[in-house]
């Protein structure tokens with residue numbers, strides 16, 4: 001539905017030109033919610049603004065619903081002629097208008113009959129959960145309600161594509177979580193192809209069908225949320241999404257798909273990629289929830305190491321623990337009933353299947 005090919009966008013700066021989007025290629029399938037996730041300044045909004053037509057790319061090609069809207073060979077369709085609805089971080093609600101007038105603005109500038117505009121406005125307000133508020137002055141709404149007005153206004157023309165740039169970042173934590181689910185449910189119900197931009201990894205994991213991870217203008221990883229979380233393809237993704245212990249090591253023995261890896265903890269057994277061989281330098285990623293405390297009688301010596309509890313932070317549903325082992329400080333997420341105290345001597349284990357090993361390059 002949205003095809004981005006070799007997109008390049010540079011900005012002129014004091015010290016020459018700066019590449020904000022560096023040859024990005026992505027295909028966003030029809031009806032899916034696709035997220036661009038990455039740290040501040042990595043080029044997410046610039047990519048989205050290029051799709052919207054608010055920035056003119058320097059090279060590449062953009063298609064929406066099969067129609068070329070930008071091509072380096074000379075095509076540039078202006079934003080108002082692209083079949084899109086857009087919501088920004090600042091909702092850009094017009095304060096002097098009612099809720100209904102805000103929402104129906106895109107239809108009024110098209111000059112549709114007044115009755116039809118009102119009916120459609122009321123219908124769309126119902127869809128976003130604002131029925132009965134059509135005649136309220138727009139500023140007299142809560143942050144969450146204003147956000148819904150912006151969403152309704154983006155949807156009223158029934159665009160092929162919805163573009164959302166950090167739409168929840170002005171809301172408080174509780175409302176943000178609630179709106180996440182509402183946006184996801186609405187997107188599913190309408191089946192509208194959506195490109196969503198956020199720097200918030202938990203938001204991206206919660207709502208997306210697919211996440212593209214961006215760093216310094218490039219897409220460096222991509223996949224469904226569970227894959228991005230459980231099988232990151234590089235150190236940046238492992239570090240940026242959730243918390244990860246990263247162990248450096250060198251492959252010792254290889255036996256089938258598994259290998260014994262020499263690390264600062266000692267020998268560590270885990271699965272390796274097909275082409276890896278003895279002597280290769282690797283990185284091992286271990287999520288804190290995959291580090292388990294074991295009792296002395298635990299029979300399996302594989303991937304079991306001695307350590308000492310360095311710190312414990314009670315977080316309600318879990319305890320964040322740091323374990324010192326050799327010269328390493330490892331993060332573990334434990335059950336609140338773990339009964340440990342700082343300074344306690346322990347043994348911990350990592351299931352070989354719960355660790356990811358990638359070439360260190």
Ligand SMILES: Nc1ncnc2c1ncn2[C@@H]1O[C@H](COP(=O)(O)OP(=O)(O)OP(=O)(O)O)[C@@H](O)[C@H]1O
Pocket residue numbers: 011012020038039040041042043044045046047199
């Ligand atoms: N109009 C502009 N002129 C010059 N540089 C710009 C312009 N717009 C963006 N940039 C630069 O391009 C880079 C990417 O910006 P962009 O807004 O796409 O980042 P982002 O990933 O959306 O970040 P954030 O999470 O902070 O919104 C940044 O370094 C930014 O300073």
Ligand SMILES: [Mg+2]
Pocket residue numbers: 044045046
């Ligand atoms: Mg941005």
